[in-house]
Amino acid sequence: MLPGLNPRKMQQMMKQMGIQQVDIPATEVIIRTEDKEIVITSPSVAKVNMMGQETFQISGTIEERNLSTMPEISAEDIQAVMDQAGVDQTAAKEAIKKHQGDLAEAILDLTNNTY
Numbered sequence: 222m223l224p225g226l227n228p229r230k231m232q233q234m235m236k237q238m239g240i241q242q243v244d245i246p247a248t249e250v251i252i253r254t255e256d257k258e259i260v261i262t263s264p265s266v267a268k269v270n271m272m273g274q275e276t277f278q279i280s281g282t283i284e285e286r287n288l289s290t291m292p293e294i295s296a297e298d299i300q301a302v303m304d305q306a307g308v309d310q311t312a313a314k315e316a317i318k319k320h321q322g323d324l325a326e327a328i329l330d331l332t333n334n335t336y
Contacts, residue, residue, distance in 0.1 A: 238271075239271065239272050240269065241270045241271075242269050243270075244265075245266040245268055245277075247264050247266040249262055249264065250266065250279050257287050257288055258286045259283065259284075259285055260284045261279055261280075262282045263281045264279055264280065266278070266279050291321060291322070294314060294317050294318070298317060299314055301324060302331065305332075306327075306331035306332050307332075308331050316328075316330055
């Protein structure tokens with residue numbers, strides 16, 4: 222709001238201009254992009270409708286997180302690759318990483334190429 226302006230008067234002016242604003246009681250807002258997440262905690266969120274166009278105004282504590290495309294590699298996955306390809310733990314883990322978690326591709330790669 223503008224300083225020194227009565228909030229009630231401001232609401233009346235907005236209504237006359239065709240602007241409606243609704244506060245949303247959000248606890249967290251997450252915006253996902255291709256490679257990261259923007260997380261807004263303790264947000265103040267307002268939905269504004271101006272002549273049929275809806276927009277959101279968000280403010281709060283902002284944190285950015287990188288998204289990992291690499292799946293988690295479990296001990297069972299490593300053991301399965303070790304057993305099938307006959308390699309040690311390090312080679313199995315590297316092959317799984319190389320093939321982005323695809324166990325079949327990792328095993329094929331290891332059996333075709335000895336480490």
